[in-house]
Amino acid sequence: MHEQNPAFHPETLAIIAGRPARDVDEPLNVPLTLASTYVAGGEREYGRYANPSWTAFEDALGALEGGRCLSFASGLAAISAVLDLVEPGGVVVAPRRSYTGTVLQLDDRAREGRLSVVYVDIADTAAVAEASVGAAMVWIESPTNPALELADIPAISEAAHAAGAIVVVDNTFATPVLQRPLELGADISVHSATKYIAGHSDVLLGAVITATDAHHDAVLGRRSLYGAIPSPLEAFLALRGLRTLSVRLERAQASAQELVRRLADHPQLDEVRYPGFGAIISIVVKGGADAADALVPRTSLWLHATSLGGVESTFERRRRWAAEHETIPEGLVRLSVGLEHVDDLYDDLAAALG
Numbered sequence: 001m002h003e004q005n006p007a008f009h010p011e012t013l014a015i016i017a018g019r020p021a022r023d024v025d026e027p028l029n030v031p032l033t034l035a036s037t038y039v040a041g042g043e044r045e046y047g048r049y050a051n052p053s054w055t056a057f058e059d060a061l062g063a064l065e066g067g068r069c070l071s072f073a074s075g076l077a078a079i080s081a082v083l084d085l086v087e088p089g090g091v092v093v094a095p096r097r098s099y100t101g102t103v104l105q106l107d108d109r110a111r112e113g114r115l116s117v118v119y120v121d122i123a124d125t126a127a128v129a130e131a132s133v134g135a136a137m138v139w140i141e142s143p144t145n146p147a148l149e150l151a152d153i154p155a156i157s158e159a160a161h162a163a164g165a166i167v168v169v170d171n172t173f174a175t176p177v178l179q180r181p182l183e184l185g186a187d188i189s190v191h192s193a194t195k196y197i198a199g200h201s202d203v204l205l206g207a208v209i210t211a212t213d214a215h216h217d218a219v220l221g222r223r224s225l226y227g228a229i230p231s232p233l234e235a236f237l238a239l240r241g242l243r244t245l246s247v248r249l250e251r252a253q254a255s256a257q258e259l260v261r262r263l264a265d266h267p268q269l270d271e272v273r274y275p276g277f278g279a280i281i282s283i284v285v286k287g288g289a290d291a292a293d294a295l296v297p298r299t300s301l302w303l304h305a306t307s308l309g310g311v312e313s314t315f316e317r318r319r320r321w322a323a324e325h326e327t328i329p330e331g332l333v334r335l336s337v338g339l340e341h342v343d344d345l346y347d348d349l350a351a352a353l354g
């Protein structure tokens with residue numbers, strides 16, 4: 001692999017990291033490698049242990065996040081591998097409102113007696129610090145999905161470390177362009193690369209970025225043994241997406257900020273939630289579930305679909321999912337702002353809102 005200068009800006013790292021050596025006749029990109037096994041005696045050996053297309057993606061995302069990256073079959077596979085770091089009986093502190101899959105995994109493990117969970121308001125730093133005493137792991141999601149609350153990652157990391165807990169941040173919503181958890185004091189950053197990193201609604205992929213070799217080795221050991229490996233094609237496509245992440249996010253964020261300004265006093269909305277950065281907005285439609293359900297089929301541009309972070313703008317009423325937290329308003333519709341022109345996005349939404 002080509003060695004890069006870690007002092008480069010993230011925009012530059014996203015372009016140059018994960019490239020082959022600059023030798024004559026080498027391709028500029030690491031080619032897609034489909035291989036179940038390798039000629040013996042080297043470092044790869046078998047397709048469950050290593051793949052050059054994974055490594056190229058991992059080198060690039062690791063450079064951006066400032067740690068060592070491992071890719072997984074999905075975001076939830078990555079999250080599961082990290083939760084496996086908690087010793088039996090350990091306590092995990094987690095946001096009461098966060099990605100439903102994370103909460104369901106924690107509840108499932110708690111039900112099986114493998115760990116116990118203390119749910120907190122992740123925006124209440126003092127409460128998180130208090131809960132972290134005696135905990136093995138503090139799980140942060142910031143901004144949270146879909147409430148868009150923010151956690152003070154440096155303050156929580158300091159308190160958690162003082163209490164002997166490790167700190168994990170689900171960085172899916174912010175991406176390493178806007179937030180680098182390891183620089184802020186966290187031990188591990190996790191991603192659903194399915195979202196902004198891959199960015200085109202055609203890939204499922206997860207990633208774990210670790211600050212220490214011990215955590216890297218432990219997570220790699222889980223992946224190699226339990227087999228939640230990504231497909232080489234998915235890693236290849238996600239790296240292609242990562243190359244344009246900063247420009248995509250810049251545009252999507254600028255459009256999101258403009259939409260927030262235009263929607264601020266909209267008479268059909270009870271609330272417009274936006275954490276100030278990123279491209280996810282949660283609006284609360286007046287009239288609850290019925291009004292929100294009536295909104296979604298009325299657009300011609302915004303697509304009614306779960307997931308987020310693609311080039312195409314999508315939206316959905318989150319409480320249509322039974323697992324969504326009961327404190328999320330029935331009329332909350334999460335908007336994932338894509339790359340269409342902001343006037344077209346606004347006009348389509350405004351027409352649907354009436």
Ligand SMILES: *Cc1c(COP(=O)(O)O)cnc(C)c1O
Pocket residue numbers: 074075076077099101141145170172173191192193194195204205206
């Ligand atoms: C989608 C998502 C996940 C799960 O990722 P998958 O790739 O769907 O398994 C985890 N965390 C957050 C914040 C997400 O949005």
